[in-house]
Amino acid sequence: MTSLVLAVVFLALYLIVWSICLLGLRTARNRYAGYTLPSRLISQPPKAVPGVTIIRPLCGLEDNLYNALESTMKLDYPKYQVIFALQSGTDEALPDGHQPVIPSLSDTADDAADDVKVGVNPKINNLMKPFEEAQYDLLYVIDSSMHLDPDALGRAVDAFIESKFGTTTFDSDIESAPPISDDLRTPPSRGQVGLVHHVPFALVYQRTWGSLIEQAFLNTTHAKMYLAINALAIDSCVMGKANLYSRANIASLTSPAPTLRASLNPPTGLAGFGPFLAEDNMIALSLWHELGLKHAMTSDVAVDFLGALSVRGYIDRRVRWIRVRKRMTPYLVTALEPFTESVLCGIYGSWAIARLLGANKSALFAVHMILWLMVDLGVRRALSTHVKGRPPESTLVFVLAWMARELMTLPIFLYGLASSDVTWRGKRYRIVQSGQ
Template sequence: MPGTASLLLAIFFLVLFIVVWSLCLLGWRTARIRYAHPTLPSRLSSLPSTSAPGVTIIRPLCGLDQNLYNTLESCMTLDYPKYEVIFALQDENDEAIPVVRMVMEKYPEIKSKIIIDSTKIGVNPKVNNLLRPFQEASYDLLWVLDSTISVTSGTLGRSIEAFLSNHTQYSSPDDPESSPLMSAADDVRKPPISGEVGLVHQVPIAVVYQKTWGSLIEQAYLNTTHAKMYLAINAVAVDSCVVGKSNLYSRSNISELTTPSPSLRSLPNPPTGLAGYSPFLAEDNMIALGLWHQLNLKHAMTSDVACDFLGALTVKDYIDRRVRWLRVRKKMTPIIATLLEPFTESILAGLYGSWAIKRLLGANIPALFLVNLTVWLLIDLSTRKALETNIKNFKPPSNIGFFILAWLARECLALPIWLLAMTSDIVVWRGRRYKIISSGMSIFV
């Protein structure tokens, strides 16, 4: 019986090992195909403003985030004929406001404004920040960009192309006069309907100027493991997988959504639209899930990345960030996904994979483990190189030796961080303590 049990366990682990490696290779292959070449300019960039869909860019801000001036400036120099920018804050004394004014003064030709509104309808400060901009946006198409995110000039045009790629009301931009996409008089456009693309997002890539160990480890995580899995899951497309660093969607679609909270949905008049997501810290992921499941809208990605500028993080800062989002995610996903997550990491996968192969086929476990870790590192380095192809002007030169050391530290910390995340449901975000409850909702503690 023990022999049979170990045989069955070895078969299970071998299958899991193959699945994990398949996802890794799919993410790597997607990165090489989609990002490892110069991006092509969008055809929409050459359209007159009367023919291009208008877009409202919303930048929710709170304080002086890393490289703030440059990240805000990147949305004022876009190669796109028709857009406005709203800078959203909740405090008239916010330190970000002088930086915003400098950017606006440098680009007076770009339609932009500051909205300051202290309204709070829930625990999520970003949702509170977005409420008025959603109402006052001139256009139905909204592009929400986090304060630490910088983009290349062609990102918006390519995002609009992806957004409109299979809309029934869309005609090719090569023939703008015949396009029923919008009315030139008032820029009224039908929102996406079931089966069409309802959200466009980019994979986030970390950029580090202040090279502390915490920021280097976070960069190693985002530019390899996170990116691979993010690309693989979106390539399989069996469910929504979106982070809110850079999201383009229709305001009309958001207004159709009902809160995902089971308790709130049971009310006679459950909250709808953006307000329905105010109890969730991971509102970006929940909104994407709502578009996917409630409205049956697909998600799309472009060949662009969202450059996320990291500050001078300590190792503790890195651990706290990972623990925070693991604690949020474990309340949002099925328990089996949470339990299996450590088995997708290189070290644990190498251990159980090597043992399974030894048990079934006979092999040297240390040799197999070292081969697994070496090939995993090479795949991650190749993924990182592909993703950085078009952002060389955004980032400083990197030291491959330091990157590998940070990568090894990230891999060694993965399991301890997961174990720590499982011990509590309390998180700290921007100085406030929250308890994560059922379905990912949050309450102040």
């Protein structure tokens, strides 16, 4: 009787996991695989569109940095400002560095170098001055390794303002239509969209096994679950690769750090997220829960240029974020995470079906893994439809990297649970409750 009950429970969990996987595939195909229309905003005069300040936080020379930053200067949008944010005036991306990048992009772009320290998170420290100096309320924060399609900004603004105005369609006679930028002086309110984000899609130029395994993870499992969770919209699930939000909304947030909230004057705004390594997720959670703002996605991917990464480097990266996540999410959510992965899911799923129906477990597991791979290949293919640049690696190389990733997942997860210490950008941290 006990094994029968377990079989029923495991079969139910197995079907739920497969439903989420198929939802991720369906979302990828529907949103990314077809033709995407350009934003109507790009054909309007500057006075008729909301201005956007694009902030690119930099730290050293990332892989393919010039091309990533150059994509910012080629965005097709009538009114935007670009700020390159640095913590040091001697950063390698500046003229005093080894290979100046920023000055060769555009004479009109601004750079903001400051050594403000409000917490352990270097990205938050890097963003403090640009947040204050931004010309516009709409902020598009894009990581230094990200490359965006020229139409991405227009579509992101479309998604941001759609719930505020009910439509993104403009009058054919633009002179008779009021400039919507005037209305955007009021930030989004509860029930409206307060954040637009993109699923990352990885490209590898320096092909090492670590970078290929990381690419296989980002372009399949991560993308599939990311899209499915956001399609369900039960809770916030956001990465900070390229996010559009209102500065006024961020400024009104109270720090989610329990120790800071208990103080007499808890920090508000961006500074309140300084204690968190995963500041992108914490900001998104605060916008969702504290302000009641929805999140939206567009048909654009944020192309992530991966540098050379060793297998050990890949393991360290995954361990770091497992240790951060286990402190940010309820224990039950963390405990269930490995049950959503292909190998363990296939083991308990094939056992449950064999227990209930008497089928061969080995054959069921083999079919499960083949179908799982086909779904992942479908997600990868859909997301790559509009990605320009280096052609993807061969299917054989991808499958080998995918297999290595799937086999390593459970050992990495168990190793990640063994400690709360992480190393990030050469510094060692201990993650405490709530992800600080």
